[in-house]
Amino acid sequence: MIKPKQVPMREQDPKERIHNFDEVPYGYTPEEAMEEASRCLQCKNPPCIKACPVGIDIPGFIRKIREGDFRGAIATIKESNLLPAICGRVCPQETQCQGACVLGRKYEPVAIGRLERFAADWELEHGVELPEVGEPTGFKVAVVGSGPAGLACAADLRRMGHQVTIFEALHEPGGVLMYGIPEFRLPKRIVKAEVENLKRLGVEIVLDVVIGKTMTIDDLFEAGYDAVFVGTGAGLPRFLGIPGEGLVGVYSANEFLTRVNLMRAYRFPEYDTPIKVGKRVAVIGGGNVAMDAARTALRLGAERVLVLYRRTEKEMPARLEEIQHAKEEGVEFEFLSAPLRFLGKDGHLTGIECIRMRLGEPDESGRRRPIPIEGSNFTIPTDTAIIAVGNRPHPLVPRTTSGLRVSPRGTIVADEEGRTSREGVFAGGDIVTGAATVISAMGAGRRAAKAIDRYLREKYGGKAPEV
Amino acid sequence: MYKILSKTILGPNVKAYRIEAPLIAQAAKPGQFVIIRLHERGERIPLTIADWDPQAGTITLVVQEVGKTTKEMGERYGVGDCILNVVGPLGTPSEIRRYGTVICVAGGVGIAPIYPIARALKEAGNRVIGIAGARAKELFFWLDRLKEVTDELFVTTDDGSFGRKGVVTDPLRELLAEREVDHVWAIGPAVMMKFCSLVCQQNEVPITVSLNPIMVDGSGMCGACRVEVGGETKFACVDGPEFDGTKVNWDLLLARLSAFREEEKRSLERYLGRTKEGER
Numbered sequence: 225m226i227k228p229k230q231v232p233m234r235e236q237d238p239k240e241r242i243h244n245f246d247e248v249p250y251g252y253t254p255e256e257a258m259e260e261a262s263r264c265l266q267c268k269n270p271p272c273i274k275a276c277p278v279g280i281d282i283p284g285f286i287r288k289i290r291e292g293d294f295r296g297a298i299a300t301i302k303e304s305n306l307l308p309a310i311c312g313r314v315c316p317q318e319t320q321c322q323g324a325c326v327l328g329r330k331y332e333p334v335a336i337g338r339l340e341r342f343a344a345d346w347e348l349e350h351g352v353e354l355p356e357v358g359e360p361t362g363f364k365v366a367v368v369g370s371g372p373a374g375l376a377c378a379a380d381l382r383r384m385g386h387q388v389t390i391f392e393a394l395h396e397p398g399g400v401l402m403y404g405i406p407e408f409r410l411p412k413r414i415v416k417a418e419v420e421n422l423k424r425l426g427v428e429i430v431l432d433v434v435i436g437k438t439m440t441i442d443d444l445f446e447a448g449y450d451a452v453f454v455g456t457g458a459g460l461p462r463f464l465g466i467p468g469e470g471l472v473g474v475y476s477a478n479e480f481l482t483r484v485n486l487m488r489a490y491r492f493p494e495y496d497t498p499i500k501v502g503k504r505v506a507v508i509g510g511g512n513v514a515m516d517a518a519r520t521a522l523r524l525g526a527e528r529v530l531v532l533y534r535r536t537e538k539e540m541p542a543r544l545e546e547i548q549h550a551k552e553e554g555v556e557f558e559f560l561s562a563p564l565r566f567l568g569k570d571g572h573l574t575g576i577e578c579i580r581m582r583l584g585e586p587d588e589s590g591r592r593r594p595i596p597i598e599g600s601n602f603t604i605p606t607d608t609a610i611i612a613v614g615n616r617p618h619p620l621v622p623r624t625t626s627g628l629r630v631s632p633r634g635t636i637v638a639d640e641e642g643r644t645s646r647e648g649v650f651a652g653g654d655i656v657t658g659a660a661t662v663i664s665a666m667g668a669g670r671r672a673a674k675a676i677d678r679y680l681r682e683k684y685g686g687k688a689p690e691v
Numbered sequence: 692m693y694k695i696l697s698k699t700i701l702g703p704n705v706k707a708y709r710i711e712a713p714l715i716a717q718a719a720k721p722g723q724f725v726i727i728r729l730h731e732r733g734e735r736i737p738l739t740i741a742d743w744d745p746q747a748g749t750i751t752l753v754v755q756e757v758g759k760t761t762k763e764m765g766e767r768y769g770v771g772d773c774i775l776n777v778v779g780p781l782g783t784p785s786e787i788r789r790y791g792t793v794i795c796v797a798g799g800v801g802i803a804p805i806y807p808i809a810r811a812l813k814e815a816g817n818r819v820i821g822i823a824g825a826r827a828k829e830l831f832f833w834l835d836r837l838k839e840v841t842d843e844l845f846v847t848t849d850d851g852s853f854g855r856k857g858v859v860t861d862p863l864r865e866l867l868a869e870r871e872v873d874h875v876w877a878i879g880p881a882v883m884m885k886f887c888s889l890v891c892q893q894n895e896v897p898i899t900v901s902l903n904p905i906m907v908d909g910s911g912m913c914g915a916c917r918v919e920v921g922g923e924t925k926f927a928c929v930d931g932p933e934f935d936g937t938k939v940n941w942d943l944l945l946a947r948l949s950a951f952r953e954e955e956k957r958s959l960e961r962y963l964g965r966t967k968e969g970e971r
Contacts, residue, residue, distance in 0.1 A: 393778065395775070437718065438714050438780070439718065475915075482908060482913050483913075487734065495732045497734040497735070498734075500954065572946070618912070
């Protein structure tokens with residue numbers, strides 16, 4: 225007899241959690257995980273695997289959880305996913321694995337994300353068994369950027385026996401996992417643990433180096449690297465290009481979240497970086513970043529947080545769980561509305577003039593296009609506005625690397641395996657696809673690692689070049 | 692970790708630090724800056740690279756103590772101590788070429804960042820005229836260095852304690868009226884750069900200024916440093932820090948510079964209070 229509902233995951237009470245930055249869901253206990261695992265039908269042709277961007281053997285690891293073999297479960301996951309504690313928390317499961325779950329046609333799908341998280345957390349708690357590192361090949365590979373793509377690529381290359389150095393521009397490794405995703409959704413200790421494991425494998429991490437400024441890709445080859453992987457992500461904030469965007473009180477989500485997450489501004493003045501939210505906050509956008517910014521603003525003491533989205537709830541690109549969490553916490557939503565201009569006094573933001581939208585025909589993204597309704601202008605008074613309408617690819621490496629083909633959108637042109645137009649330079653993640661998910665970036669990093677390995681062996685016949 | 696090799700007092704609340712940073716020293720060009728973070732709880736602040744030595748692998752930063760971080764650096768970071776993070780060189784380098792006659796205007800500590808620019812302009816074959824201004828005599832430093840890289844040097848003080856009594860725009864206005872000047876560079880407080888830009892605009896001489904807005908990452912990621920230039924939003928960290936001074940929206944820059952004034956005050960007072968109690 226199949227249980228129609230998922231085993232619920234215990235969470236911090238919304239009334240409590242809006243006053244702290246601790247993680248919201250507590251995770252499954254072993255008993256809860258085994259019970260949820262027993263809901264899996266163990267399909268012969270599992271559609272969940274096909275719906276996973278990296279093809280995790282989902283029924284396989286769930287079976288092991290059901291049997292109480294947690295070590296076996298995490299080993300199965302790690303065959304395909306190197307960062308399960310992170311992906312279990314941030315993957316959009318409802319549009320990937322869980323969206324394809326056969327059980328979901330009639331009942332609630334198996335809580336695959338929660339089970340993945342359970343197995344990964346169990347391993348972090350009980351000690352991580354490091355994978356074996358292959359015989360030293362003598363090759364040196366530079367990885368630019370320490371976000372999901374770079375971390376995954378570095379881990380695989382190291383396991384293949386290559387010497388790997390990651391170059392990171394910021395003062396902490398992890399990329400968007402550190403500066404972008406808030407503590408209450410992805411505790412930084414988890415990112416740090418993954419980075420620590422990488423170091424234990426022998427990956428070198430160099431901080432404070434901006435490739436394209438401190439050194440160029442050409443410098444890296446000159447310094448003796450045999451191949452380079454570029455995983456610099458989509459870190460450039462998009463603004464709206466409307467009047468008043470420079471007013472004090474208007475933040476990009478990147479600035480707002482970087483101040484809080486990377487710089488720990490929520491602990492100002494104990495930490496030196498300040499942040500200011502005021503009483504009323506408006507967040508513009510409907511994705512995960514918008515939800516992160518809205519929920520962060522609440523935790524910083526804002527009395528009212530309003531999300532402005534130009535389509536309806538149905539079209540919101542944010543994960544279901546993030547929208548639910550935001551609502552539980554008291555975030556308000558104003559759908560079908562778009563900002564026209566920021567209003568200010570003496571250089572400081574006082575409000576936003578908006579216009580109502582209606583939905584027209586579907587656009588190239590398949591979502592119905594929002595159309596402004598003439599004369600429907602209205603004003604929202606606000607102290608702070610956070611613009612969370614997406615990010616563009618980081619231009620520093622494309623601009624400073626000769627022979628690298630770049631698309632009109634600013635992404636680096638690369639094939640399925642990460643090969644760029646320049647020999648020895650590979651790329652993957654958001655810098656190639658434009659802003660996407662952690663797991664797809666990780667998958668791209670891993671495919672590129674394979675391609676880099678093959679490139680080095682084919683070029684030099686399996687032996688490192690004479691130094 | 693970036694070791695402080697020497698520390699020199701240049702004036703009241705102004706110090707020069709020579710710091711070990713080989714990669715930055717090799718890549719640095721005039722007009723560029725670094726972002727530093729003193730310690731685990733520190734903020735990231737931008738500082739212009741005032742000088743560098745690729746052979747020795749060092750950079751020189753001139754720091755005016757105005758807030759918590761710069762005060763803390765001045766009081767607690769000495770020779771042999773390490774700064775936790777120094778990243779750079781950031782920003783687009785100055786456009787150094789042969790313009791003809793160039794005036795380099797420095798206000799206050801602006802003398803530090805203008806020095807390598809004047810030097811490079813001189814090396815590129817320009818006739819370089821320097822104007823340095825400060826409130827009073829004791830606030831000047833590096834005048835000897837500036838003298839070495841300029842053909843002429845004019846000095847002003849607000850109180851007349853040194854050089855000519857007045858502000859930098861006085862000699863600037865006269866020079867622009869009397870001579871053929873092809874380009875002006877001005878670095879200093881925003882208000883000074885604003886008025887230099889105004890004078891240049893009236894005389895139809897192009898002017899380059901170096902903006903110093905609030906920054907966080909310094910590599911184009913956060914947009915905190917956005918400025919309005921010619922009606923367009925630009926990021927000072929990657930598109931600048933140097934811009935055409937006649938096109939900068941100065942009032943917006945000044946407003947944005949004061950965005951965290953209360954917090955900055957609170958942070959400084961807390962630091963000074965703790966220093967008094969002898970805590971660390």
